[in-house]
Amino acid sequence: MxxxxxxxxxxxVFAIASALVTILSRNPLRSAFALVVHFLMLAGLYLTLNAQFIAIIQVLVYGGAIMVLVIFVIMLLNLAREESLAEKFDYRRLLAVALGVAFVLQFTIAFFSSKNLNxxxxxxxxxxxxxSEIGKALFTNYLVPFEIIGILLLSAIIGAIVLAKRKVE
Amino acid sequence: MQTVPLEFYLILSSIIFTIGTIGVLTRRNAIVVFMSIELMLNAVNLTFVAFSAFFGDVAGQIFVFFVMAVAAGEATIGLAIVLALFRKKQTVYVDEASNLKW
Known part of the structure; x- marks a missing residue:
């Protein structure tokens, strides 16, 4: 071992546990903090795969920027705890869990029965x-997508401002 | 050096993706639905990084970079929509936002 x-x-273990807390918790703020833990665990998994740059970006962008935004909105809206779901959602939840388990089983069987994986x-x-290697690839082979990502982020900024601003009467 | 097989990473990724899907399907709070979508994106990122490391190809990590940029844009727009919805209808529950329902 x-x-x-x-x-x-x-x-x-921690990644799956924090993912479950994220979707099961009634308190949105607790979901958000469990998601931060989940992102940190995924950064650790990236480190076990020797992807240092992606691991750092994961902590900075996901664990930092995106989750700060989410927690800010949760606190801004001052949401009360969600009441327990109505009964009409129960069959849907049962169906979702059953299909999810079937999906994971299917993947497990498919992966373990294939012999040609490295x-x-x-x-x-x-x-x-x-x-340096990622930067080299980003500015040679993937230059056009990189530029388009810049335009995408610019339009996201403009869209967020337009959506969130108060209407001036 | 003994390494963890690729299958384990892929199965972990499929488990996290499934948890995210169940969250999207069963939760009513729009912000929690949004966080479940982030879970699904991260599961796919894990697959990309695992394949990239096992096949020695940098393309997978480039795509993770792009997915993160798109997720950042999605986060700003999604939360702005939630804010606009809350301002209009005083709710963040997706089943109460049914204006477009016929």
């Missing part, structure tokens, strides 16, 4: 996870 397995199992991390993975 190597150290990597130990870290993988600990991170997996069983070891590529020796290149330490090199390609660094910021």
């Amino acid at each position: 190597s150290l990597l397995y130990f870290f993988f199992i600990v991170l997996t 069983s070891n991390i590529s020796s290149d993975s330490v090199r390609i996870g660094t910021a």
Whole structure:
């Protein structure tokens, strides 16, 4: 049992547990904080895959920026705790859980029955996870998508301002 | 050095994706639905990074970068819509926002 397995199992358990708290908690603020924990666990999983740059970006962008925005909106709206769901939603929840379990089982069977998956991390993975390698690829082969992402973020900013501003009478 | 097999990462990713889907289908609070969508996006990101590391190809991590940028844009727009909905109808429950329902 190597150290990597130990870290993988600990991170997996905490990631799944925090994901479950996120969707099961009645209090939106508790959901948000569980989601922050989930994002940190995923950053740890990226580190076990030698993706240093993505792990740092995960903590900064998801754990930092996006979750601050979510928590800000939750606190701004000052939401009360959600009452227990009405009975009419029960069959839908049952169906969702049943289909979800079937989906995961299907994936598990498919992955374990396929024999041609690589069983070891590529020796290149330490090199390609660094910021310099990702930057090199981003500004050569993926330059056009990178520029388009800039336009997308600009339109998102304009859209957010237009949607959230108060109408001036 | 012994590494964790690729299958384990993919199964973990499918479990997280399923949890996110169940959250979207069963919750009424728009902000929690939004957070469940973030869970699903992150599950896909984990798949991208796992394949990228196991096949030694940088393209997967580039796509994770793009997914994160799109998620950031989605977060701003989604939360602005929730704010506009709350201002209009004093609710964030998705089943009470039924203006477009025929």
